[in-house]
Amino acid sequence: MTATNDRFLRALRREPVDATPVWLMRQAGRYLPEYRATRAKAGSFMGLATNPELACEVTLQPLERFDLDAAILFSDILTIPDAMGLGLTFAEGEGPRFARPVRTAADIARLAVPDMGAELRYVTDAVSLIRRELGGRVPLIGFSGSPWTLACYMVEGGGSDNFSKVKSLAFSEPALMHQLLEVVTDSVIAYLSAQRAAGAQALMVFDTWGGVLAPHHYREFSLRYLTRIAQEFARGDGAERTPLILFGKGNAPYLEELAASGAEGVGVDWLVSLDEARRRIGGKVALQGNLDPVTLYASPDAIRAEVKRTLESYGPHPGHVFNLGHGLSPDMNPEHVKVLVNAVHDFSRAR
Numbered sequence: 215m216t217a218t219n220d221r222f223l224r225a226l227r228r229e230p231v232d233a234t235p236v237w238l239m240r241q242a243g244r245y246l247p248e249y250r251a252t253r254a255k256a257g258s259f260m261g262l263a264t265n266p267e268l269a270c271e272v273t274l275q276p277l278e279r280f281d282l283d284a285a286i287l288f289s290d291i292l293t294i295p296d297a298m299g300l301g302l303t304f305a306e307g308e309g310p311r312f313a314r315p316v317r318t319a320a321d322i323a324r325l326a327v328p329d330m331g332a333e334l335r336y337v338t339d340a341v342s343l344i345r346r347e348l349g350g351r352v353p354l355i356g357f358s359g360s361p362w363t364l365a366c367y368m369v370e371g372g373g374s375d376n377f378s379k380v381k382s383l384a385f386s387e388p389a390l391m392h393q394l395l396e397v398v399t400d401s402v403i404a405y406l407s408a409q410r411a412a413g414a415q416a417l418m419v420f421d422t423w424g425g426v427l428a429p430h431h432y433r434e435f436s437l438r439y440l441t442r443i444a445q446e447f448a449r450g451d452g453a454e455r456t457p458l459i460l461f462g463k464g465n466a467p468y469l470e471e472l473a474a475s476g477a478e479g480v481g482v483d484w485l486v487s488l489d490e491a492r493r494r495i496g497g498k499v500a501l502q503g504n505l506d507p508v509t510l511y512a513s514p515d516a517i518r519a520e521v522k523r524t525l526e527s528y529g530p531h532p533g534h535v536f537n538l539g540h541g542l543s544p545d546m547n548p549e550h551v552k553v554l555v556n557a558v559h560d561f562s563r564a565r
């Protein structure tokens with residue numbers, strides 16, 4: 215049998231590891247020439263994401279280059295709203311766009327949980343195929359956007375600078391906003407469950423935009439639903455349990471609450487130090503993060519020094535999954551990514 219690298223799953227369970235596991239948000243993407251070649255073959259981002267063979271190919275690409283300890287399904291968080299009928303497109307060089315954004319009570323009333331075996335079948339097919347092709351090399355992470363972050367895109371109709379449309383809906387019509395968040399939360403739970411059933415060995419929720427909310431609004435419109443998801447997956451505990459990681463940009467003020475949610479891991483950005491985060495969560499959950507992604511533009515020596523500092527900030531393992539504080543960018547140098555990944559293993563093994 216081939217040796218199975220389970221460092222990532224062990225770290226999430228806070229068990230001893232020989233070296234700190236590392237994977238990187240957006241590890242498959244435009245900074246890799248081989249990704250750009252496959253994407254050109256697919257014609258569009260959604261053409262790539264909806265083709266299980268091609269999605270599998272790009273998921274595995276970063277693992278061929280770097281000594282990564284986990285694979286993440288190649289897809290996007292916006293597949294759920296697309297399956298709800300909002301009409302997703304990605305214009306070249308621009309962000310995502312929805313043809314039919316959600317603005318009114320009637321728009322919200324029309325939304326239903328998508329059929330995982332129909333509209334989102336391409337996602338679970340990709341998960342099964344990737345698991346097969348991985349052959350146990352490293353664990354596979356499935357993911358979803360958080361209800362709040364998905365609602366941001368659904369109401370704004372795309373990316374946004376100030377989230378004026380979604381915030382004014384939330385603040386002026388909170389009952390309507392909760393109705394929207396409820397149906398999205400049910401969809402997220404069904405989506406993650408389907409990915410788990412298809413073979414995902416860990417699950418991650420990206421709350422990219424929770425940090426744009428004031429604390430009382432964050433608790434009402436984001437944390438409440440993150441907790442519902444974590445509670446759902448905390449049920450049926452035991453050996454079968456698939457670990458869940460809650461990542462959020464700007465989630466540092468809420469670490470204690472996130473650690474109490476029922477999730478195994480919390481992902482943090484670079485605005486909080488890991489030693490402070492570890493102290494505040496009191497060893498209740500694993501931590502994932504948190505190198506400033508912009509470090510990758512610096513020299514290899516500077517990258518190694520920052521990796522070392524991040525590992526020292528966490529302190530002795532277990533319970534740390536090394537990652538960036540947010541995703542890789544298209545103009546980053548793959549050679550620098552290699553320096554980072556090797557430095558994580560070299561420095562943490564020596565500790």
Ligand code: 1CP
Nearest residue numbers: 239240241242243259287288289290291309373420422541
């Ligand atoms: O043209 C291209 O190739 C598009 C670039 C791209 C890629 C590579 C998009 C469009 N999505 C993805 C893949 C993706 N998205 C993954 C794949 C797995 C991996 O990490 O390797 C994941 C996990 C996501 C998740 C995602 N999509 C998030 C949450 C994480 C984060 O970065 O904060 C968000 C907010 C999105 C929306 C999205 N999709 C794509 C873009 C350009 C955006 C951002 C839009 C914006 O608000 O400006």
